[in-house]
Amino acid sequence: MMNNWVDQLSNLRAGAKTFAETNPAMVKAYGGLNQALGEAKHLDAKTRELIALAVAVTTRCDGCISSHAAAAQKAGATVGEVSEALGTALALNAGAAYVYSVRALEAFGQFEGK
Numbered sequence: 001m002m003n004n005w006v007d008q009l010s011n012l013r014a015g016a017k018t019f020a021e022t023n024p025a026m027v028k029a030y031g032g033l034n035q036a037l038g039e040a041k042h043l044d045a046k047t048r049e050l051i052a053l054a055v056a057v058t059t060r061c062d063g064c065i066s067s068h069a070a071a072a073q074k075a076g077a078t079v080g081e082v083s084e085a086l087g088t089a090l091a092l093n094a095g096a097a098y099v100y101s102v103r104a105l106e107a108f109g110q111f112e113g114k
Contacts, residue, residue, distance in 0.1 A: 009066035046075040053082065054089035058096070 020027040037048060049072035056064035072082060 005066045009070055012063045046077050049075050050085040054085045057089040058093050
């Protein structure tokens with residue numbers, strides 16, 4: 001096992017208490033974002049969690065991975081659905097690396113002779 005994701009989520013929640021105590025306005029605003037997601041009308045909770053888990057991978061956020069893996073499990077996602085969502089993240093991340101490689105080459109070229 002690479003990580004204990006159950007402990008990761010528990011530790012994240014425990015650590016977040018300090019942030020909530022020291023910056024309650026920001027934590028309340030962040031909570032409002034999540035509350036708004038719960039009021040969505042077009043995507044069900046499982047679909048939102050599959051998207052969130054894929055995005056968590058592309059942003060390399062371990063806390064997000066633990067949180068959204070737990071939520072996807074609770075929402076009834078299957079391992080096959082999670083695997084396909086993660087395949088989309090993998091394909092998109094490769095696409096992003098391709099696009100940014102083109103950008104980097106363009107930047108490199110703009111410094112020629114400078």
